[in-house]
Amino acid sequence: MQGVQDRNHLSNVTVSNKVTVITNGLLDIPMLQLLNPEGNETNTDLDCNIDQVLAKRILFSMHYTRLLDERMIAAQRQGRISFYLASRGEEAATVASTAALSNSDMIMSQYREQGALVYRGYTTEQFMNQMFSNELDPNKGRQMPIHYGDMALNFMTVSSPLGTQIPQASGYAYGQALANEPSITMCFFGEGAASEGDFHAGLNMAAVLDCPVIFFCRNNGYAISTPADEQFAGDGIASRGIGYGVRTIRVDGNDVLAIYAATKEARKIALEHQCPVLIEAMTYRLSAHSTSDDPSGYRSKDEEQKWALRDPITRFQAWMQHKGFFDQDELNQYIQQKRDEILAAVKVAEKMPVAGIDELVEDVYDSVPWHLEKQRDELKAHIKKYPAAYPKTSWRLK
Ligand SMILES: Cc1ncc(C[n+]2csc(CCOP(=O)(O)OP(=O)(O)O)c2C)c(N)n1
Ligand SMILES: [Mg+2]
Numbered sequence: 001m002q003g004v005q006d007r008n009h010l011s012n013v014t015v016s017n018k019v020t021v022i023t024n025g026l027l028d029i030p031m032l033q034l035l036n037p038e039g040n041e042t043n044t045d046l047d048c049n050i051d052q053v054l055a056k057r058i059l060f061s062m063h064y065t066r067l068l069d070e071r072m073i074a075a076q077r078q079g080r081i082s083f084y085l086a087s088r089g090e091e092a093a094t095v096a097s098t099a100a101l102s103n104s105d106m107i108m109s110q111y112r113e114q115g116a117l118v119y120r121g122y123t124t125e126q127f128m129n130q131m132f133s134n135e136l137d138p139n140k141g142r143q144m145p146i147h148y149g150d151m152a153l154n155f156m157t158v159s160s161p162l163g164t165q166i167p168q169a170s171g172y173a174y175g176q177a178l179a180n181e182p183s184i185t186m187c188f189f190g191e192g193a194a195s196e197g198d199f200h201a202g203l204n205m206a207a208v209l210d211c212p213v214i215f216f217c218r219n220n221g222y223a224i225s226t227p228a229d230e231q232f233a234g235d236g237i238a239s240r241g242i243g244y245g246v247r248t249i250r251v252d253g254n255d256v257l258a259i260y261a262a263t264k265e266a267r268k269i270a271l272e273h274q275c276p277v278l279i280e281a282m283t284y285r286l287s288a289h290s291t292s293d294d295p296s297g298y299r300s301k302d303e304e305q306k307w308a309l310r311d312p313i314t315r316f317q318a319w320m321q322h323k324g325f326f327d328q329d330e331l332n333q334y335i336q337q338k339r340d341e342i343l344a345a346v347k348v349a350e351k352m353p354v355a356g357i358d359e360l361v362e363d364v365y366d367s368v369p370w371h372l373e374k375q376r377d378e379l380k381a382h383i384k385k386y387p388a389a390y391p392k393t394s395w396r397l398k
């Protein structure tokens with residue numbers, strides 16, 4: 001699982017008189033875990049200083065993220081939005097890591113990191129405006145749902161071609177270093193994206209140019225339907241960090257305490273030493289890849305069940321209970337309030353006018369070039385001809 005497999009032909013070091021052959025097994029990369037699946041602390045030497053206020057914010061953000069996912073999958077099934085991509089099972093990886101950052105740190109994400117935005121305070125209305133492509137959508141309707149971004153929250157807009165954010169994050173962090181900013185860049189990506197050339201260019205560039213960036217890989221076991229052990233033969237993604245001379249941490253990606261501690265440490269190293277750090281969070285995508293995917297075609301219920309028992313939310317909640325930090329009534333109230341809030345926001349966002357047609361071709365060039373103007377005019381003529389096919393758009397034609 002997750003490509004950290006024990007391949008027989010790689011597990012031994014061969015030493016003859018003259019030739020030393022080094023293999024995967026020699027790396028023996030440890031995985032930081034502070035909480036076992038029952039929510040008991042397994043390593044009390046490491047105190048990650050999560051007090052009740054912080055614990056609640058992390059827990060509530062994870063619950064909200066899961067609730068949002070459930071409601072948006074339902075909205076997609078009802079035909080209200082075109083697409084959605086859930087993060088069930090990976091909430092700890094995105095929320096607890098963001099909790100360990102400073103708000104001034106730039107986040108560059110892949111697409112499954114809505115938990116980071118939730119933690120930073122992206123509102124339900126903001127989520128809905130983007131997903132319904134209405135006139136308040138900062139992307140002006142030019143993107144599919146889940147392409148969030150917010151300058152005020154230092155969250156770079158999602159771009160779904162895999163891996164693009166990785167060298168961009170190195171570059172952004174290089175700029176932070178040149179400007180002597182006391183901030184770093186956090187770059188999230190999946191283990192599948194780490195097969196892109198951009199991953200290798202980005203890591204090497206950050207290592208050579210001393211860029212204060214955390215490369216946070218969510219190794220969730222799959223790239224759509226391809227399991228990690230069919231993606232690569234090496235020891236996960238962590239081994240690649242070491243290859244590029246990047247300080248590296250492997251962490252249990254379903255363990256809030258471990259992720260928080262690992263990210264705090266990584267941030268400290270990145271800032272103090274002005275260098276990159278790679279974190280590989282070992283987790284599991286409990287949800288389908290997206291609303292266009294059906295995992296029953298490529299993985300077993302048994303496998304899903306095994307990982308469901310390691311659910312990051314129940315594990316952290318159990319820990320909070322042990323600490324006396326947890327109040328079930330308060331959580332129930334919060335969930336009910338957020339459920340109502342999401343339902344109300346869906347109704348408002350879907351009734352709002354969609355983004356304007358003229359804006360479709362703006363913002364890229366200083367002035368709109370003739371060939372885009374021509375295409376826009378053709379589009380308008382087409383919509384005018386078939387107004388019934390474009391009920392939300394036709395009345396907006398100028
Ligand atoms: C350059 C590029 N190639 C292919 C795709 C199609 N694609 C979308 S998501 C995905 C899988 C990515 O897996 P991973 O990076 O592990 O992220 P996860 O979905 O597991 O969170 C693929 C192949 C794409 N978006 N961009
Ligand atoms: Mg993946």
